[in-house]
Amino acid sequence: MSLEHFCQSRLLKRQQQHRLRQRSVLASSQGVHVRLDGRDFVNFSSNDYLGLAAHPDVTQAFKEAAAQYGVGSGASHLVNGHSVLHEQLEQALAEFTGRDKALLFSTGYMANLGVISALVGRGDAVFEDRLNHASLLDGGLLSAARFSRYRHNDVGHLAEQLSSSSARNRLVVTDGVFSMDGDLAPLKELSLLARQHDAWLLVDDAHGIGVLGENGAGCCEYLCLGQDDVPVLVGTLGKAFGSFGAFVAGRESLIDMLLQYTRPYIYTTALPPAVAAASLAALDILRQPEGPRLQLKTNIACFKNRAQALGLDFLPSDSAIQPIVLGDEQRVIQVAGALRDAGLLVGMIRPPTVPEGTSRLRVTLSAQHTEADIDHLLTSLGRTLTQVAHA
Numbered sequence: 370m371s372l373e374h375f376c377q378s379r380l381l382k383r384q385q386q387h388r389l390r391q392r393s394v395l396a397s398s399q400g401v402h403v404r405l406d407g408r409d410f411v412n413f414s415s416n417d418y419l420g421l422a423a424h425p426d427v428t429q430a431f432k433e434a435a436a437q438y439g440v441g442s443g444a445s446h447l448v449n450g451h452s453v454l455h456e457q458l459e460q461a462l463a464e465f466t467g468r469d470k471a472l473l474f475s476t477g478y479m480a481n482l483g484v485i486s487a488l489v490g491r492g493d494a495v496f497e498d499r500l501n502h503a504s505l506l507d508g509g510l511l512s513a514a515r516f517s518r519y520r521h522n523d524v525g526h527l528a529e530q531l532s533s534s535s536a537r538n539r540l541v542v543t544d545g546v547f548s549m550d551g552d553l554a555p556l557k558e559l560s561l562l563a564r565q566h567d568a569w570l571l572v573d574d575a576h577g578i579g580v581l582g583e584n585g586a587g588c589c590e591y592l593c594l595g596q597d598d599v600p601v602l603v604g605t606l607g608k609a610f611g612s613f614g615a616f617v618a619g620r621e622s623l624i625d626m627l628l629q630y631t632r633p634y635i636y637t638t639a640l641p642p643a644v645a646a647a648s649l650a651a652l653d654i655l656r657q658p659e660g661p662r663l664q665l666k667t668n669i670a671c672f673k674n675r676a677q678a679l680g681l682d683f684l685p686s687d688s689a690i691q692p693i694v695l696g697d698e699q700r701v702i703q704v705a706g707a708l709r710d711a712g713l714l715v716g717m718i719r720p721p722t723v724p725e726g727t728s729r730l731r732v733t734l735s736a737q738h739t740e741a742d743i744d745h746l747l748t749s750l751g752r753t754l755t756q757v758a759h760a
């Protein structure tokens with residue numbers, strides 16, 4: 370088969386399934402008001418939950434650091450790319466999450482691929498929630514450990530799998546807040562179960578860090594789980610932090626080992642130091658108790674109340690991620706398209722990101738939305754769903 374024919378047939382397949390994805394061009398900063406493909410929208414589809422991606426203090430910190438340290442880091446961390454700003458950020462993140470140490474990664478995807486492969490391999494076993502983020506599933510598959518998936522948040526199913534495994538080392542892997550569903554993993558139960566079975570627990574808190582818990586330290590703080598309960602904690606800096614990058618936090622021995630063995634850490638250029646400075650500035654803002662975290666909480670409560678009053682059937686979620694499952698791809702495209710015509714952007718999530726038959730709109734809330742924005746979205750959505758149902 371020619372390469373041309375191969376590519377065309379793959380594309381055609383996606384198109385026939387109504388799963389072809391398209392990029393839009395963003396001509397503004399990220400936030401609640403964006404300019405996309407030449408039109409203005411109120412944005413309910415970004416992960417910039419706190420509005421920090423274009424916050425003046427974060428931008429200023431980035432500019433000042435770039436003026437002092439330049440743009441490129443020039444080398445990997447272990448060669449000579451590890452700057453004083455990376456060092457400061459690692460210390461701040463360790464303190465923030467209540468862990469001994471933290472290790473910065475360029476992206477959450479790389480952190481997950483790397484850490485899972487550094488912890489387990491041939492002869493070991495990895496157990497993953499079936500709705501885990503793609504990077505966690507890919508990390509598990511790449512590790513060459515025996516790979517099993519348990520039913521979503523089903524601790525009993527995981528217990529069965531752990532009981533029947535005789536692998537040398539066993540790693541349980543879960544999202545903290547599920548990225549496409551918005552619900553929380555039963556981390557207390559998972560941590561107890563892992564302990565009973567002498568297994569290790571990795572939690573990816575990409576959507577909880579900066580949002581949940583009294584100080585915003587994420588799902589572990591929210592559920593009072595320390596580094597002995599959740600020994601391997603992954604956080605990302607591209608969502609609530611509004612910046613870029615990721616980290617793993619835990620005991621000193623874990624982090625020291627990862628530094629030696631994690632290939633996506635070792636064989637890649639360090640983040641630009643100015644990006645680390647931006648993350649430090651974001652951390653200062655998101656820690657404030659009366660800051661954007663409080664407003665986000667208010668907005669989530671407002672959204673849930675209004676949605677319920679309108680009889681809209683969102684998934685049960687207390688997080689900034691509020692999905693409504695429509696089932697089929699065409700319906701999702703139709704409804705999201707109508708919302709776009711009304712100046713509203715929501716995420717269209719289809720397989721393979723979510724299981725077959727569960728295509729959905731993924732609404733994400735920001736601290737910067739107003740009550741009027743939320744009303745506009747929900748009334749437009751209510752109207753559109755009725756029209757589509759009767760069409």
Ligand SMILES: *Cc1c(COP(=O)(O)O)cnc(C)c1O
Pocket residue numbers: 475476477478479481502504544548573575576605606607614615
């Ligand atoms: C976004 C996300 C990642 C990937 O993080 P990046 O820094 O964007 O690569 C990992 N895990 C989860 C659960 C995510 O939602």
